[in-house]
Amino acid sequence: MQMPDPNPAILARKARIVERLRSVLPADAVIEDEMETRAYECDALTAYRCPPLAAVLPSSTEEVAAVLKVCHEEGVPVVPRGSGTSLAGGALPTADSVILGVARMNEVLEVDYADRVIRVQTGRTNLSVTGAVEEEDFFYAPDPSSQLACAIAGNIAMNSGGAHCLKYGVTTNNLLGVTMVQMDGTVVEIGGAHLDAGGLDLLGLICGSEGQLGVVTEATLRILRKPEGARPVLMGFDSNEVAGECVSDIIKAGVLPVAIEFMDRPCIRATEDFAKAGYPDCEALLIVEVEGSPAEIDEQLGLILEIARRHDPVELREAQSADEAARIWLGRKSAFGAMGNINDYMCLDGTIPVSALPYVLRRIGEMSREFGLDVANVFHAGDGNMHPLILFNANEPGQLETCEAFGAEILKLCVEVGGCLTGEHGVGIEKRDLMVDQYDPVDLEAQMAVKDVFDPAWLLNPAKVFPLAASEGRRSLALAAE
């Protein structure tokens, strides 16, 4: 993955830039030592690393504004960072950039149960937002797998999803307002505890813009009352096609499960070896979870099981207790760990129309043989968001490149059948150069025009989202203007 060459003029001015940053922040909030900046050299896409020029850890919106103003005046790129859990390289620094970490901003500013909102500083982790409202039986719905660690700032930047978004939506559907600092230090308030925008939907535009339009320091989030209960059911099928049809029939029947998770045979076997959840050895496995009171759950599961039986399942297992429910989820939740136990793996994130599922799985199997790398599929079937895991050996020269080439082909396949490159992880640097497979130049131009408005000098989170060739004119123009 190519990154632009660092600007030598900025590297040469490091001492002055650090001095100016120190003048607006407490002493312990500026990190410039080359050993210490290493801690920020990558996010969860660890194949790519580059220590930043410096890292800053502001504690308030005012400090963020002061930092951005300095960087704006100095023409220094800024890479915003939540908890650094991006799988797409969304927080990968460049050598001439300042990492702006929001980790110290983790306060709950307001909880209002009657109006069903919480306001937090965005360095707060996803799970601890739910933690702040749990005692009153409320929760924050988006639940990315990294929720223990990932920050709300990153969730907003990537418009994160999770396993339960079939029913509750993704971040953008649960975000009501933000305080955002623009690159020049201007602080703006967008939205609030009310619904919908008065003018253009700038909130919708900012969510998912990968930290390229501004740094979001505070967020008003929708919280929901927890359902009375939830219960999963496990079903095994002897073909992916049949499992796919079953998903479609469940959805058509008017049941809206909170989650429909799908695992294929390679994934089932790997997780079974690892977690011993007692999954059947079959082609495809579905975990369907519904919510409500015990009687409501019985009613929904009755219908779901009736549909499943029409598709000749090799296994149907209904959880009769909390323990059995946990065992049903055990394998699914261990899937990534199980893969890591076998080998290095790359996790993809394309979305496809649910109807294309059998075809796409068949094609991935064929490609797996062509590229000579194994792949296991685990994903959110209800919304078509796939997570193929390609296994490779990073120590063997050339395997990472083969794996990336294979991954790119899978994502192009997702686009070809009417889907998209990324359902919840974001583009980052990982899928940046594939954007031309999904969008025509004119479509990318429209998106880049939005960045021109928010960040005319293109300093925020450089070299992400847009192919370098597409953004080159703008970046070099901004450089010349400096």
Place this chain on the structure above:
Amino acid sequence: MRPESEAELAEVITGASAPFHIRGGGTRAIGVTTAAEVLETGGLSGISLYEPGALTLVAQAGTPLAEIEATLAAEGQRLAFEPMDHRGLLGTLGEPTIGGVVAGNVSGPRRVQAGAARDFLLGVQFVDGAGQVIKNGGRVMKNVTGYDLVKLMCGSWGTLGVLTEVSLKVLPVPETAATLLIDGLDEAGAQEVMSRALTSPFEVTGAAHAPGGPGEQPLTLLRLEGFAGSVAYRTGRLQDMFSDLSIRVETDPDRVGALWRWVRDVEIMQGTGGDVWKFSVRPSEAPGLLARLRAAHPVERVLYDWGGGLIWVECAPGTDLRPKELKGHATLIRASEQTRLNLPVFQPEPPALATLSAGIRARFDPRGMLNPGIMT
């Protein structure tokens, strides 16, 4: 002008020298534009894809909403955001289009639980002010590929581009619906009841209150939807929660449907003579805001929806009802053209946001060809 294809629309805009007033069905024209020439989208009509098992529908922007709703109903599905029909309130004729619903981000009572039009919009294709055909999003439910221009287009009232195609997430129609009716609550009391209902685990999909309902008596409505057994169970639990109140339960499908159309389309303000404002506010602040509005101006009719998050207010023609300090926003939905020229229809934005919005408009419509002035 009434182009019959996207290509023709792009040509028309590219070649035009004077701005257009863009019109779908012409039923929701709330803003005022300086453009003289009408550009109709009705020629771009038809459902291009519908996959009930994937909960997705793709249609050309000029497709009549009625056609889409009928197609969905045949498969037991619907647009869950429950788009309002503005014709009764605004006294307009014509056939609402799906493009108009999207351009205005038009939702209904279920918005409080299920989300707004913007939350169900998966993808758009549009012609911008320079005549370029641009697409964003797609037809899948989870998509974070690049910036979300889908949300930006939704509610932009045609000022950034003329929509040509939209894809939407649809949902199944629940087996049954019931409505709890509570008489005689004052506004603060009703707001509290709605809030308690919405913060219960019982998935209330509508919470509205009319201080002057049918017969000029206060009426509060709570809606439950789902499988029959579940709706019956939750109805009982809500009755237990509000055991100190006298509650009637309506389960007849036609009457439940009529009650929520009455809320959705603001029927109490249909055919009356006043101006109509729509406020989006923090729900618990709604009664207080109304008290302030009443202290400043005579207020004729009021309807709370979204548990108090949405308030419809009717007042004497020409009244500038919008308070100076408003947390939320107010839109002037119905008024004479003169009033709409005198008072901003949309909530004026703070300077920094106005600069951003103006910047975006300048990029998407550099020549000011599309509905100029309609939102500002």
